[in-house]
Amino acid sequence: MAKPESELTWRDLEIGSIVTEPGNASQYRTGDWRSQRPSHDFAKCIKCGLCYIFCPEGCLSQTAEGYFEADLFYCKGCGICAQECPTGAIAMQQEEE
Amino acid sequence: MAQRLGMEVSVALGEAVKLADADVIAAYPITPQTHIVEHLAELVADGELDAEYIPVESEHSAMSACLGAAASGARTFTASAGQGLELMHEVLYVASSMRLPIVMAVVNRALSAPLSVWGDHSDAMAVRDTGWIQLFTENGQDVVDQVLCAFRIAEDRRVLLPVMIHLDGFHLSHVIEPITLPEQTQVEQFLGTNQYPLPLHPNKPVAMGDFGPPFIYTETKWAQEVNLRKSKEVVLECWQEFGRTFKRHYQPVEGYHSEDARVLLLTMGSFSETAMTAIERMRQNGQEVGLIRLRLWRPFPFSEVRRAVKNAELLIVLDRAISFGGPGGPVCSEIRSALYNQEKRPKIVSFVGGLGGRDITVDGFEQIITRGIEIGQKGSEQEFEIFGVRE
Numbered sequence: 001m002a003k004p005e006s007e008l009t010w011r012d013l014e015i016g017s018i019v020t021e022p023g024n025a026s027q028y029r030t031g032d033w034r035s036q037r038p039s040h041d042f043a044k045c046i047k048c049g050l051c052y053i054f055c056p057e058g059c060l061s062q063t064a065e066g067y068f069e070a071d072l073f074y075c076k077g078c079g080i081c082a083q084e085c086p087t088g089a090i091a092m093q094q095e096e097e
Numbered sequence: 098m099a100q101r102l103g104m105e106v107s108v109a110l111g112e113a114v115k116l117a118d119a120d121v122i123a124a125y126p127i128t129p130q131t132h133i134v135e136h137l138a139e140l141v142a143d144g145e146l147d148a149e150y151i152p153v154e155s156e157h158s159a160m161s162a163c164l165g166a167a168a169s170g171a172r173t174f175t176a177s178a179g180q181g182l183e184l185m186h187e188v189l190y191v192a193s194s195m196r197l198p199i200v201m202a203v204v205n206r207a208l209s210a211p212l213s214v215w216g217d218h219s220d221a222m223a224v225r226d227t228g229w230i231q232l233f234t235e236n237g238q239d240v241v242d243q244v245l246c247a248f249r250i251a252e253d254r255r256v257l258l259p260v261m262i263h264l265d266g267f268h269l270s271h272v273i274e275p276i277t278l279p280e281q282t283q284v285e286q287f288l289g290t291n292q293y294p295l296p297l298h299p300n301k302p303v304a305m306g307d308f309g310p311p312f313i314y315t316e317t318k319w320a321q322e323v324n325l326r327k328s329k330e331v332v333l334e335c336w337q338e339f340g341r342t343f344k345r346h347y348q349p350v351e352g353y354h355s356e357d358a359r360v361l362l363l364t365m366g367s368f369s370e371t372a373m374t375a376i377e378r379m380r381q382n383g384q385e386v387g388l389i390r391l392r393l394w395r396p397f398p399f400s401e402v403r404r405a406v407k408n409a410e411l412l413i414v415l416d417r418a419i420s421f422g423g424p425g426g427p428v429c430s431e432i433r434s435a436l437y438n439q440e441k442r443p444k445i446v447s448f449v450g451g452l453g454g455r456d457i458t459v460d461g462f463e464q465i466i467t468r469g470i471e472i473g474q475k476g477s478e479q480e481f482e483i484f485g486v487r488e
Contacts, residue, residue, distance in 0.1 A: 005313070009316060010323070015294060016194065018195075
């Protein structure tokens with residue numbers, strides 16, 4: 001979208017609010033829904049990739065060293081990665097305002 | 098020349114859809130709409146209409162299939178009634194919010210329970226706020242003409258909204274009337290082709306019916322409201338053009354002996370024709386009565402209604418639906434709202450009648466008007482009266 005959200009008027013909308021820019025959902029920050037964030041202890045990480053597979057947001061990616069990290073722009077803090085991690089390498093920490 | 102032939106109104110409606118050369122018809126049969134979709138299915142099966150007929154498993158699916166068809170730019174038609182219209186209820190909002198030019202005939206039927214396949218306007222009133230353009234029709238010719246107009250209005254670049262054509266179940270849908278079907282070439286010229294501006298197409302991907310978070314939802318609804326209100330200009334323009342081409346003329350609000358009438362009756366749909374006979378008879382007996390027929394229901398024709406009733410002393414509104422526990426008939430409520438802030442306005446009396454297929458005869462209309470005049474003079478303790486109920 002060309003304008004910031006707060007400046008969009010009803011006149012800026014396409015017919016029927018059609019979205020003409022493919023893939024612009026990637027601009028939607030779902031990270032601010034989060035009340036907890038995953039914190040990684042890479043010393044315990046065995047690089048199995050279960051967190052990557054289970055993440056419902058698809059926001060985890062593998063680093064050059066082979067570890068997995070969440071993109072906090074999208075991470076909703078659901079905690080599934082921490083729940084599934086077989087070595088307890090991921091802990092959920094309270095977000096602070 | 099176009100011939101004037103006796104035919105069942107439902108069949109004539111199907112023929113009008115054929116004349117409009119619809120591309121997709123997705124419908125589920127339900128009484129009293131059945132003959133329309135049966136006829137269309139036959140036309141498609143016999144190769145007389147080159148369209149995709151989608152026999153769906155429910156009305157919810159019917160309207161959903163119509164969304165997809167209209168979104169791809171196809172000229173799309175469906176029809177329903179009563180419970181079927183209720184089953185597709187949530188999808189009706191989607192059609193209008195997504196600005197998809199679907200045309201639907203609603204063969205008005207009472208809602209259960211008790212089960213009734215017969216006509217009244219309770220199904221129509223339940224979908225009042227769905228954002229569709231809505232027209233009420235009085236006779237078979239009217240129905241055919243409005244089907245053609247509906248496609249033109251819906252697909253107009255300035256409108257792009259779905260249109261509902263209401264016709265009374267059985268009282269109108271199943272009667273045989275003399276009807277003129279226009280020539281194919283005239284219809285083609287009148288309608289042109291459907292040119293949906295942003296159709297689903299792999300060359301230009303778009304997302305339709307996306308989600309609208311709080312930061313934008315209000316704007317989407319206001320855009321929709323502005324658009325529906327403005328569609329009235331196009332409706333008027335379409336009826337003018339229709340009149341020029343086919344020599345039959347339609348107005349949002351139509352009168353009958355209404356100009357000088359002190360007492361006005363307001364009706365919608367096919368009962369208006371019986372009411373006209375009653376008015377005629379009362380006129381012959383020297384009573385200054387007249388009739389107002391509301392044709393355009395959405396967008397509501399505020400200025401036309403105000404103009405039509407401004408010289409009357411009393412306005413009697415007949416509804417064929419009840420707003421349970423409310424102020425009376427839903428149409429009467431709207432008329433009251435439209436007139437409340439006017440300096441000069443008639444007294445208003447609300448009647449509900451003709452429910453679940455019960456007839457109102459010419460005598461019946463006379464009784465309603467006579468009782469309405471009495472209430473106008475003496476007042477009533479009730480918000481509305483129900484006509485013909487056995488006490």
